[in-house]
Amino acid sequence: MSPQTATMTAPAVQPVFAGVQAPPVPAVVLRTARAGDAAAILALIDAHLEEGHLLPRTLAELTVHTSRFVVGVAGRRVVACAELAPLSATVAEVRSLVVHRDARHDGLGRDLVDELVRRARVQGVDTLSAFTHGPGYFVRMGFSLVPHHWMREKIAADCQACALFRRCGQSAVVLSLTDLGRGGRPVRS
Numbered sequence: 001m002s003p004q005t006a007t008m009t010a011p012a013v014q015p016v017f018a019g020v021q022a023p024p025v026p027a028v029v030l031r032t033a034r035a036g037d038a039a040a041i042l043a044l045i046d047a048h049l050e051e052g053h054l055l056p057r058t059l060a061e062l063t064v065h066t067s068r069f070v071v072g073v074a075g076r077r078v079v080a081c082a083e084l085a086p087l088s089a090t091v092a093e094v095r096s097l098v099v100h101r102d103a104r105h106d107g108l109g110r111d112l113v114d115e116l117v118r119r120a121r122v123q124g125v126d127t128l129s130a131f132t133h134g135p136g137y138f139v140r141m142g143f144s145l146v147p148h149h150w151m152r153e154k155i156a157a158d159c160q161a162c163a164l165f166r167r168c169g170q171s172a173v174v175l176s177l178t179d180l181g182r183g184g185r186p187v188r189s
């Protein structure tokens, strides 16, 4: 899929109740976020800040970095997002990975991470990282837990200025993009 090309993910479901066909549920399409998506991305992140221990974002920074985001769109509604944020020329980070509660358990989170992996490889990134309170989700996708000090780029870029530096509750996980399975997909358990 090219960065601008939409991909169909979940199939549309059309339940039938007592012979009456319900309105079709739109399939979720992945695409690169556009400037006009920034407010919807912010709303999605804000609605899941506490649950996901997510880094708070501002409309201003999201507007600047919109093109780094992949969004999942159902009809005109943004139901999922994830950002590929560079930390150096060869290391990037998955940020602000969110799937709306209504759209979960259908592989959308995995599809977003797969798409970030594909984009990272195109950009010459060899290590994809994430900092998370839920490392198990990433480990299932082939990431490995690593000590924080392995992530010098992240420490220099963000951690040293953080109020929780050295007492952070997050786990660092990394995926080597030079060691992927056939087809460039992470090897999953």
Ligand SMILES: CC(C)(COP(=O)(O)OP(=O)(O)OC[C@H]1O[C@@H](n2cnc3c(N)ncnc32)[C@H](O)[C@@H]1OP(=O)(O)O)[C@@H](O)C(=O)NCCC(=O)NCCS
Pocket (backbone or CB within 6 Å): 048, 051, 052, 053, 096, 097, 098, 099, 100, 103, 104, 105, 106, 107, 108, 109, 110, 111, 130, 131, 132, 133, 134, 135, 136, 137, 138, 140
């Ligand atoms: C994590 C999240 C993105 C997964 O979205 P999703 O589209 O449901 O993901 P998938 O369909 O690819 O995978 C779902 C599976 O992951 C599992 N999972 C979710 N969070 C997990 C975690 N922290 N540890 C281990 N497994 C986890 C679910 O139990 C689910 O399994 P099931 O479908 O067998 O019940 C979504 O739950 C979310 O947005 N959470 C809030 C924000 C957040 O935590 N973001 C990640 C922070 S970096």
